[in-house]
Amino acid sequence: MRSSASRLSLWLLLTPFVLWIVLLVLLPHLQMLRVSFQVRESWDTLTWGLQQYQNFFTESYYWRTFVRTGVMSLFTTFLTLIIAFPIAWYIARLARGRSKGLLFMACLIPFWASELVRTYGWMILLRESGLFSSWLQALGWVDGPVEMLYNDVAVIIGLVYNGLLFMVVPLVTTLDGMDENLVEAGYDLGGGHGTVLREIVVPWAMPGIVSGCIVVFMLTLGSYLTPVLMGGKDSAWFTQQIFTQFITRFNWEQGAALGVLLLVLSSVMVWLGLKVTGQSLRKVMG
Amino acid sequence: MARSPSSTRKHAVLLSAALATSVFASAAAAEELRLITWGGYAPDDVVAQFEKETGIDVQVTLSNNEDMISKLRATGGAGFDLAQPSQDRIVGVQRQFNIYKPIDFSRVNTDQLQPAMVKATQESTELDGQYYGVPSVWGTSGLIVHNSVADVVQDYTDLCDPAVAGEVSYRLKRPTLIGFAFAMGMDPFAAYDDRDKYQSILAKVQEKLIDCKDNVKTYWTGGDQLLALLRTGEVKAAMAWDAGGWKLNAENPEIRFVAPESGALGWIDTFAIPRRSENEEAAYKWINFVMQPEIAARITNESGNFTASKGADEYVKPALRDAYRESFDEAAINNIKWYPPVPPGLETLEGQVLDTVQAAN
Numbered sequence: 001m002r003s004s005a006s007r008l009s010l011w012l013l014l015t016p017f018v019l020w021i022v023l024l025v026l027l028p029h030l031q032m033l034r035v036s037f038q039v040r041e042s043w044d045t046l047t048w049g050l051q052q053y054q055n056f057f058t059e060s061y062y063w064r065t066f067v068r069t070g071v072m073s074l075f076t077t078f079l080t081l082i083i084a085f086p087i088a089w090y091i092a093r094l095a096r097g098r099s100k101g102l103l104f105m106a107c108l109i110p111f112w113a114s115e116l117v118r119t120y121g122w123m124i125l126l127r128e129s130g131l132f133s134s135w136l137q138a139l140g141w142v143d144g145p146v147e148m149l150y151n152d153v154a155v156i157i158g159l160v161y162n163g164l165l166f167m168v169v170p171l172v173t174t175l176d177g178m179d180e181n182l183v184e185a186g187y188d189l190g191g192g193h194g195t196v197l198r199e200i201v202v203p204w205a206m207p208g209i210v211s212g213c214i215v216v217f218m219l220t221l222g223s224y225l226t227p228v229l230m231g232g233k234d235s236a237w238f239t240q241q242i243f244t245q246f247i248t249r250f251n252w253e254q255g256a257a258l259g260v261l262l263l264v265l266s267s268v269m270v271w272l273g274l275k276v277t278g279q280s281l282r283k284v285m286g
Numbered sequence: 287m288a289r290s291p292s293s294t295r296k297h298a299v300l301l302s303a304a305l306a307t308s309v310f311a312s313a314a315a316a317e318e319l320r321l322i323t324w325g326g327y328a329p330d331d332v333v334a335q336f337e338k339e340t341g342i343d344v345q346v347t348l349s350n351n352e353d354m355i356s357k358l359r360a361t362g363g364a365g366f367d368l369a370q371p372s373q374d375r376i377v378g379v380q381r382q383f384n385i386y387k388p389i390d391f392s393r394v395n396t397d398q399l400q401p402a403m404v405k406a407t408q409e410s411t412e413l414d415g416q417y418y419g420v421p422s423v424w425g426t427s428g429l430i431v432h433n434s435v436a437d438v439v440q441d442y443t444d445l446c447d448p449a450v451a452g453e454v455s456y457r458l459k460r461p462t463l464i465g466f467a468f469a470m471g472m473d474p475f476a477a478y479d480d481r482d483k484y485q486s487i488l489a490k491v492q493e494k495l496i497d498c499k500d501n502v503k504t505y506w507t508g509g510d511q512l513l514a515l516l517r518t519g520e521v522k523a524a525m526a527w528d529a530g531g532w533k534l535n536a537e538n539p540e541i542r543f544v545a546p547e548s549g550a551l552g553w554i555d556t557f558a559i560p561r562r563s564e565n566e567e568a569a570y571k572w573i574n575f576v577m578q579p580e581i582a583a584r585i586t587n588e589s590g591n592f593t594a595s596k597g598a599d600e601y602v603k604p605a606l607r608d609a610y611r612e613s614f615d616e617a618a619i620n621n622i623k624w625y626p627p628v629p630p631g632l633e634t635l636e637g638q639v640l641d642t643v644q645a646a647n
Contacts, residue, residue, distance in 0.1 A: 061641045233504055
């Protein structure tokens, strides 16, 4: 009696979640998979086939953008980790009391504005008539206006900025729980900074590092606004290509195929990342 | 997030009051017109006047051609009562996705429209003996140039001149392909129905655009972005819409819209009724309302583009009229290349070219 009641309440609690997963995640993806195998014979007839996937491999601009997006996302993730680690270390281990909370807030506040606003902020700083350019001129370091926008560096800056919070939070959480004695013991046993970092701190923080990296990698790979607005004329992003196929070309079949490929890419990368670092998804996601 | 309990309660009260009112209002037969259109085509004061005169509530969604078509395609033509796609993008789309219903011209007050434009739109939106569009707003795309480079940039291909390297912007979309093709001495419209010929034109344009890439600062993607680029002087010449050029001209007389030597590209935006429109009556009321000369002039003042309404020019802001006359003399007007309907499948070809250009180094 009691157990059946609790089972019922469990199901009631789960229902919204299950509905959400099935209706908004699973079904659309299955639909997309189906559409990706449809081939438009002429303007009003459809048949099944692998045409879209063939297009992906034969048209070099598809797979080149794909590889580029993957590589740049990996690099962005790595850079975010390098930048976020000292910040997280300071917040978790060195800052005390009030300043800890303040620092954490400082990381969080930019995320109250939407991605669009943050990207425009960067555009105001980096553009030819922007702040950085006029400062450089005022300091007399350059003669004329400098264009810092519309290139890959600008895109990576924007993406790292967007990913920073999602790297800092898991790192702070794991570093917070580390025992100070472990670090001291490391030094006592004759380890230098490098050794202690490599042998004690990083292994301890590994779940945080991996979960942070997964989140940042996924966000970067799937980001749309930042590469479109800050990127130059050569810097196509894969999501941009998917958008174009769906919205401006009305080619849902090709768009769906590219979407499926992006999903496969991100899943494979996450799986590889977990394998290489010896983590499991359960451990990483706590 | 950090709302105090009292303010939350206040909100709850307000919300329930609002709910009660809305239920009450809908019980009192609140009619609604859901309009999907371009920025500037439904100015607030026009909407307010329409609501006051007819009692119909207008919901405006801002959009562009592709987005409009995608939205209607996703729902099979539901969700909106009236749309405003360009005339060249109706027939092909209608044949493929069936998202519009034919226009009942007996319900349109054609007396207040320019007959030539009605005829042109009917011809280009005809499918199986029925018409799918009423002309609404028209304009062109051409060149916006700063006086300092006006001698250099007189046609689309001049954007590739080394003299303006790094100070140029255009869109990576189909108007650019068409404009460049004309400027290179070809006629893409004449090749619309000849796939092979069109493909060969596109191949030449592709080569040109790849060569030209070094000259471009960035490919603009939105009107506001382009205006900002020109306003700050970061870009000196661009391929863009006339209305944007006139707007900039009003702010800075050094910047002008010019019709290119090979001809500006003319478009007409229409009124089209989505297939599952729920309030057709209101849609026709809106069409007849906004095409009155005095109202249409207000749309011109807001969007910067002229309308198909007869006699509306009289009420248009003098500055805008002057800017228009300066950009278009008689010859330039006669040289406008009007977009014919796009046959299905053409956009796929163009898409491949655009992607190749984007990916090229």
